[in-house]
Amino acid sequence: MEAGGEERAEASLRIRHFHGTISPEEFATEIESKNIPGVFRGAVKGWKSISLWDPSNGGLDYMMEKVGPTAVVEAMMSNYEHIFNGDLRSHERVVLPFSAFIASCKSYLEQLSLLSVSSHMSNSARDKEICEETCSTSLDATDRLYLAQIPIYSVERKEHCSLQVLKEDIQTPAFIANKCISSINFWMNRARSRSSTHYDPHHNILCVVSGQKEVILWPPEACRFLYPMPIYGEASNHSDVSIEDPDLSVHARAKHMKEYSQKVILNVGDALFIPEGWFHQVDSSDLTVAVNFWWVSSIMSDMVDHMDTYYLRRILNRLVSKEMVCIFRFVLIILFCFIFLWCLYGRMLENNKKYFQKSLFSSFLSVSLSFPSSDPKIGAFILPSSSTMPKNRSQHSEDPKLDNPSNNR
């Protein structure tokens, strides 16, 4: 794992890392059935799309030609910056020709290469940084566009897949070849972009074809720290909290969310399994292209509708039992502390009584018979300490000066 609160992430929920691909059986038993994320480095590096779609190597022209001039797509347009929130108030859907989007990517790429040439000429690292910053902060309307979740393939809407032709350049990763894929989607952004924190109701393999993605993941049990939007709204699977700058006066529990997060960086050819229900926030670098595969988990497909109320009650029951175990532990701790304090108090009372009796006896001895207490503790408890007690006249000091009142100045 690369960063975040992984030290706190339960070992059983940590992201698993693999080099290349694994067998469908291993994937099913070790990853999918446990509902834990997995990174498969270089698993899709053999796709034709890796070289054919590469924007820095003629990929934009290739895609434009392959898809053709008539294909239209429904893109997301963010109302501010480059953050794409699920909440419909923060973005709108716009329909545009795919070729228009690709043309705007081409001009962005030209702008980027011009800036990089001029920064090389100026030969200063700071100038280069300024160029890059300028490029990604001067947002025009196209920079607020994101081709998010554009269908390449869909079981339900086969005829509506405007980018269907791109399927020829990709392959379903071997370890999920036996799954009944419900949709394959295309994702592409011009300037850097962020998909805000949300979960999906499907299992997902997200594959990077070009650019880079930084993904932060949280297990479903972190739900209470991420404040998903109301269940009856249009974005019930989206978190209402800003990850960088949570307003703790509104979302107090969000202070724990980082402890449960795990971060992974996906480069070209990498694939990530995001299990259903796992929250994820995705940051994409400029001109990133990706493809994802969704399929319905067996947990969901095996659930028959008429059992919903029963499942709900069983799940509630499990959650309540877990809460009860916590409450029981808490009550036990309180009880233990109470008993401990009670015993301590009883012992103190007991000791006081003993000391009191012994002290009376020792005072009687030291005062009446002019004998100091043999136990220094006893005298210290009720009588003034021996150093502050007036010395018995019969006990002469070694130093004659101390016995002479005139020397006591």
Ligand SMILES: O=C(O)CCC(=O)C(=O)O
């Ligand atoms: O790549 C992205 O921006 C988001 C991807 C995503 O949310 C998904 O694959 O479910």
